[in-house]
């Protein structure tokens with residue numbers, strides 16, 4: 001299984017460490033979301049250790065992934081998996097820079113998994129919504145620091161939203 005390949009590569013990392021990331025156990029949610037539209041390029045906000053970006057690239061998509069902190073581990077992971085050429089990695093200093101990066105690209109799907117706090121997810125959503133096909137991670141209620149996702153998702157027409165565990169897919 002794909003995630004076990006990652007565990008093997010990073011045997012120094014504990015299973016708990018990896019299971020905190022979005023992909024494990026949720027592979028089918030991503031695959032179904034991506035299959036429902038014609039997608040070539042994915043824009044991701046929130047790279048972290050590059051696991052979701054790697055997953056998307058392994059599925060054959062081009063990935064643009066943006067974070068506020070560079071991760072050598074992500075770069076190393078993509079090299080080891082031989083998928084670096086599928087991934088464009090941007091590190092930005094602030095939200096204005098991030099929005100300007102996003103505006104440069106055409107993409108058919110966006111994954112929002114960056115700063116989940118109040119007001120922050122709206123900035124990401126407003127920048128990526130032109131693609132009409134956005135998956136949000138950490139759509140949860142009652143957890144401090146995650147209000148931003150529910151603020152946006154709950155403001156959208158219910159018929160455009162599909163909730164799958166702690167993911168919410170918005171499609172128009």
Ligand SMILES: C[S@@+](CC[C@H](N)C(=O)[O-])C[C@H]1O[C@@H](n2cnc3c(N)ncnc32)[C@H](O)[C@@H]1O
Pocket residue numbers: 021022023045046047048049050051052053066067068069095098113114115120
């Ligand atoms: C939950 S992690 C992303 C996990 C990754 N998508 C995965 O599942 O493999 C969240 C990331 O968002 C980044 N982040 C925090 N604030 C951000 C912002 N304003 N814009 C973009 N990324 C941000 C953090 O540095 C962190 O790496």
